[in-house]
Amino acid sequence: MTTSILHRATGVGLAMGAAVMTAWLWALVGGEDWHGAFAQFFGSPPGKVLGYLWGVALAFHMASGLRHLVWDAGAGFSPGVAKAWSWVMIIWGFAAPLVVLSVAGVIG
């Protein structure tokens, strides 16, 4: 129930993120000043939070989407299994981007 709406909400959020990515490509074409404005925003606290939330959305949506593919195969429907995986996906969603940022050296 919750994860169903989260799958949709993160999907819509990621669509907006992809739109921002195309804007970023045009900022690169536009020159150093345009790119600088982008870099400045995503270097600021609100920009960092937004970037992290997009990471959370991607990690969760991928895990949730993978579960949809498993469901399509007709497996994993029992309430216990579904509920356990819902928690795993939510924790994974918040944790995975932190691990990626840490490995990339962006955060300590």
Next chain:
Amino acid sequence: MSGPETSSLRTPLGRVRGLGAARTGAGHFVQQRASAIALLLLSPYIAWSLVTVTQRPYADILAWMAQPWNALAVILFLGVAFHHARLGVQVVIEDYITRPVTKAALLLFVNFAAIAAIVGGAFAAARISFGAY
């Protein structure tokens, strides 16, 4: 009377109204899943690239995009991601927006926006890759 007409499990009224299986939608279902599988492979590469390359100066980002492999990955990602997004957002709109005019307008907007983003984004990536920025 006999034959398939009367042995059908559907009621005559249901048959007359033509309300039953939509006879379309399998294509949508399959494309949503096929693009999802492609994105399971593409997204990690794009996400990792965005995290790492955006830490570097402007010139380095352009050099990254100038690599054919990276430009192709970005263009491929935009194509698959916006196709997937278009299909997904379509379902969300169809489920939550009941007013026909609003629904049609939103669906039209989402389709236009997705295609504009694919073509526009690919054009920008190609320009950078070809050094025409």
